[in-house]
Amino acid sequence: MIENARVINPETNANEKWNVVTSGDKILEIIKSKLKEKKHKRNRCIF
Numbered sequence: 209m210i211e212n213a214r215v216i217n218p219e220t221n222a223n224e225k226w227n228v229v230t231s232g233d234k235i236l237e238i239i240k241s242k243l244k245e246k247k248h249k250r251n252r253c254i255f
Contacts, residue, residue, distance in 0.1 A: 210228045215238060217223075229237040 212225045213228045215226045226238050
């Protein structure tokens with residue numbers, strides 16, 4: 209998870225700070241709201 213990442217979208221010319229959820233080298237989700245950490249059954253953190 210990267211909080212307050214600078215996200216640039218060339219299609220819309222958006223240039224804002226967002227929270228980015230990643231897994232390895234893939235982006236899973238880009239959200240504006242604050243992320244809440246949840247515990248998985250195997251003690252892995254998921255968002």
